[in-house]
Structure formats: structure tokens, C-alpha cells
Amino acid sequence: MAPIPLAPHVFVIFGATGDLARRKLFPGLFHLWQLNLLPEEFRIIGSSRAAPGTQEEFRGMLHHAVELFRGEIDHEAWRKFTARISFVIASAEDGSGLAKAVRAAEKEMGPATERVIYMAIPPSATEPMVRMLGKFDLHERAKLVLEKPFGTDLGSAKRLNATLHDVFDESQIYRIDHFLGKEAVQNILALRFANGLFEPVWNLQHVCYVQIDVPEEIDIQGRADFMESTGTFRDMISTHLFQLLGFVALEPPIRLDAESLHDEKAKVFHAIRPLDPDRVVFGQYEGYRDEEGVDAFSDVETFVAMEVYVDNWRWFGIPFYLRTGKAMAESRRTITLGFWEPPLKMFPGEVGGRCNELVFELTDDPKIFCDVRAKIPGPELQVGRGRMRVDLVEEFPGSEPLEAYERLLLDVMRGDPTLFTSTEEVELLWQLCDPLLKNPQKPRIYPRRSWGPREALQLPGEHGWRIPDG
Numbered sequence: 001m002a003p004i005p006l007a008p009h010v011f012v013i014f015g016a017t018g019d020l021a022r023r024k025l026f027p028g029l030f031h032l033w034q035l036n037l038l039p040e041e042f043r044i045i046g047s048s049r050a051a052p053g054t055q056e057e058f059r060g061m062l063h064h065a066v067e068l069f070r071g072e073i074d075h076e077a078w079r080k081f082t083a084r085i086s087f088v089i090a091s092a093e094d095g096s097g098l099a100k101a102v103r104a105a106e107k108e109m110g111p112a113t114e115r116v117i118y119m120a121i122p123p124s125a126t127e128p129m130v131r132m133l134g135k136f137d138l139h140e141r142a143k144l145v146l147e148k149p150f151g152t153d154l155g156s157a158k159r160l161n162a163t164l165h166d167v168f169d170e171s172q173i174y175r176i177d178h179f180l181g182k183e184a185v186q187n188i189l190a191l192r193f194a195n196g197l198f199e200p201v202w203n204l205q206h207v208c209y210v211q212i213d214v215p216e217e218i219d220i221q222g223r224a225d226f227m228e229s230t231g232t233f234r235d236m237i238s239t240h241l242f243q244l245l246g247f248v249a250l251e252p253p254i255r256l257d258a259e260s261l262h263d264e265k266a267k268v269f270h271a272i273r274p275l276d277p278d279r280v281v282f283g284q285y286e287g288y289r290d291e292e293g294v295d296a297f298s299d300v301e302t303f304v305a306m307e308v309y310v311d312n313w314r315w316f317g318i319p320f321y322l323r324t325g326k327a328m329a330e331s332r333r334t335i336t337l338g339f340w341e342p343p344l345k346m347f348p349g350e351v352g353g354r355c356n357e358l359v360f361e362l363t364d365d366p367k368i369f370c371d372v373r374a375k376i377p378g379p380e381l382q383v384g385r386g387r388m389r390v391d392l393v394e395e396f397p398g399s400e401p402l403e404a405y406e407r408l409l410l411d412v413m414r415g416d417p418t419l420f421t422s423t424e425e426v427e428l429l430w431q432l433c434d435p436l437l438k439n440p441q442k443p444r445i446y447p448r449r450s451w452g453p454r455e456a457l458q459l460p461g462e463h464g465w466r467i468p469d470g
Helices: 019-034 055-070 075-082 096-109 123-135 154-167 183-193 224-249 258-271 404-414 423-438
Strands: 009-014 042-048 085-089 114-119 142-147 173-176 207-215 280-285 303-309 319-325 334-339 357-361 367-375 383-391 444-446
Touching: 009 019, 009 096, 019 042, 019 055, 019 075, 019 404, 042 096, 055 075, 055 085, 085 096, 114 123, 114 404, 123 142, 123 154, 142 404, 154 423, 173 404, 183 224, 183 357, 183 367, 207 224, 224 258, 224 303, 224 319, 224 334, 224 423, 258 423
Parallel strands: 009 042, 009 114, 042 085, 114 142, 142 173, 207 319, 280 444
Antiparallel strands: 207 334, 280 303, 303 319, 334 357, 357 367, 367 383
């Protein structure tokens, strides 16, 4: 079935010269255009407090960024694409020039034109910029995209939501979490609810633990201001990893639409047991305090591992282990479900070690595999460890997977908030996390290129962490 053509759109990108815009947003929009997934008529207006030079210099900066992050590009295609791009200075105090540019673009494309406003700016700048949008009537017919973190605690999240709702309806707000745009994350839903094989065993009777593991090999890469003000818990745990937990743990929704999915995730977050500080480990990599811009006595965490319980009928008593950190041994994004062992050992010389595990690799080349025990080919009935694997790119040749930001940008244009985060979810998660963050533990120092502090390695007990897998 052919997709419904999109209405003309004006994209306004605040923070157009920043890292996110250069690394993800402009390359993503260019790729969507090459795939004929953008509206036939569109304009992109980049904005920030200061101009990056002339219009041509701005486009040249974007050209360099797209080639840097996506490789060599078709220069004629790029020329046609950037003919739709311009830059306008705007600030929280003055949005008159931006409003004029937006209305000129809309007049050119017609009365059916819709607006997408993307806030690729620091969280501290969001509220004043939202008020500016209201003051200059730029909120009309607009879809507003916000980057995490959505506040720094429950109080700030509620203040931000109040400001947003003073200007925008909830239906206009898209809180983006790019982890939810990944093909492999959406495949959690497909695997469970499109296959009778999996949903019956997706519960405490069969699953003995869940791990959500996102170690990162990179360090803070010069982003000291962000890390010092936010920390890894606010950056990764209260956003990405808890959202992934919500996807894994939710009950079957009535329909696969935004309202039903958000309702079921909210039920999961309501059911999470108060976090036990004794089952949380904060860490900081060796040398973090020597990074430029970092306080010499900083106690900001660059690593978090924790144990979480969802106290409902499906998951009561089953631990969910969450881990993420900087400067670790390897970069991975993995969700693992471990299954109970059979009650009776009946094969001679049966293989020990890890139990059966179902693993989702959350890469741009998504893979799903299950570690099983099977007979080794040969004359003897000898059991060994094997792996059943689904490589989604190989299984569906000719398919065109989208990078997470591309998928979510497309959903915004379509007006589909299914893979975005609701106000209720944000406030429930801050309510859960606030007690822990009000009395943060002192981080334990861990070596660079390691798997984190010793206490974190011991957290899952005899099962250990799936990563590194042997």
C-alpha cells in the first residue's frame, strides 16, 4: 500500500549549528528526501542565537557535516536539497525574523502547510524558547519536538510541562527518545505480539532475569558541561533505559496505537518497586576529573548499574538489570531475556554455563538471536551450545531500514506519537528516580576500557552480565 502523501512542511531547527543537528538531523532529512519520504514541498529553516556566516557558508557547513557522518554524497542531489534550506537568527527575546521567514515559506507553499519545530538546544533554554514561540504565534499548527532530558527532577519536569501546556496542546508535543526509533526495539513488539511462540513464555514462569545493557567505549568527548550538569543517570537511565524496560515489560496493548502503548508503559512505571540504593552502583572512570571543564573534585557519575523490580502479575520477583557508562571496554546496545533451566538434567555430559537467552542487538543492523543447547552432529548423543539467529537485513532483502532519528522525524511529519514519550511517563519516571538522586551515592572509580566497578559486576549474581558474551 502506497503511503499517504504528506502535506507541505516547514521545518524549524533550533540549534542548527550544534552537534545533534549536524550529526543526525540534517543528514537524516537529506536521506529521507533521497528516499522520497519527505513532502513534495518543504522548507528547512535553521536557527540559533548567532549566524554561522552567510547563507552559503551555513549550507557549506552542513555539506561538510553530512559527508563527515554519512560519507560521500551526490553533489547535484545535495544542491537541489539545500535550495530549500535557509538560516535565520532567533533568540528567546526576539523571534520576529524567524516568524517572518516561516510565514513567507508557508505563503509560498500554500495554506495546508504544517510546521515542525525541533528544539536541538540545551534543556535550560527550552522554557524561554517555548514562551517565545507563543509570543510570536509560531505554535499555531506546529508539532514541537523536544530532546531529553525532560527536566532534571520531578519539580523541573512539572514546570517544563506546565510551560509547554501554556503554549501547546499535548497532542502537539513530541518528546523524542531515539532509542525507541531503532528497528530492533520495535521488533520487541513484533516478536512478542505477532508470534504465538513468544508471548506465552514472556513472564515470570519462564523468564528468570532481564538485562538492558548499553556500555559505551567513548568517554565524554569534550562534553564536560553537559556531563557535569546532567550525569549519566539523568542522561541515560531515567530516559533511554527505563523506556526500553517499559517496552520489554508492558502488557499486550488493546491496539498498537499511541494511546494504548503509552497507557501500558505507564502501568509498568506505576508498578516499579521503589529503587533500592543498595542495589544501585554509581561509577566514574579514571581520569574523568582531569578532563577539561570538569571540577577537580567532581562526584558526577559516568556509569550506573542497577537492579529494578516490576511488581505486577507478569514480572513479580524477576530482576531487571540496567547498565550504562562511558569509557567502557566495548560499545554495545543489548537487551537479554534469560530463561529458567529445565527442572531435570537428562543428557549425558550436559553443557553448563549460561541458560537459554533471547538477545536483541539494538544496532542499525538489527539482529535477534537465541542461545540454545542442541545435539552436536555425530554418532554420540552429545549436547553443545548453539545459536538460532535472525538477521533482519538479510531476511528482508531490498528493505530500506531507517536510522532512528529518520524514523522518528518521519513519524512527526505523519503526526504519529506512538514511539514518543508522554507527559505521564516523564513524571512517573522522575517520581521513581527523585529519591535516589536527592541522596546520590559517591561514585566508585573504575578503569577505562573496563566493564565498570567491581560492585556492578557482582550485581546480577551467578548469572553475571551477558556482555561480554563468551
